[in-house]
Amino acid sequence: MAPKVRSKLEAVGPLLGDLLERLGLDRRLREFRAVEVWNEQVGEAIAENARPVGIRNGVLFVEVSSSVWMQELVLLRDEIVERLNRELGESIVRRIVLTAERDVASHGEEKE
Secondary structure (H helix, E strand, C coil), rough: CCCCCCCCCCCEEEEEHHHHHHHHHHHHHHHHHHHHHHHHCCHHHHHHEEEEEEEEEEEEEECCHHHHHHHHHHHHHHHHHHHHHHCCCCEEEEEEEECCCCCHHHHCCCCC
């Protein structure tokens, strides 16, 4: 008869955290939280006219609906970075890059 093998059960959370860290994905997940909290931190008016489309190495890329909103956000982006990082509890967002929102017409298709 084979000896009984005892296995030590561990909580999944710490194991998953270790795995993500070894794969270098823990930072990416923390960065993604900046996208998740964007609307709550910038308020309704900005959220309706600017949306985060990605984040990489601390740079948050935001598409803006018009040149007027682009100018407004240029003036507010340092404050937004501070708000996001305060909510995240660490300095995840280093800067925000603003781009004009792409419409369907800019891709060679008719806009409705």
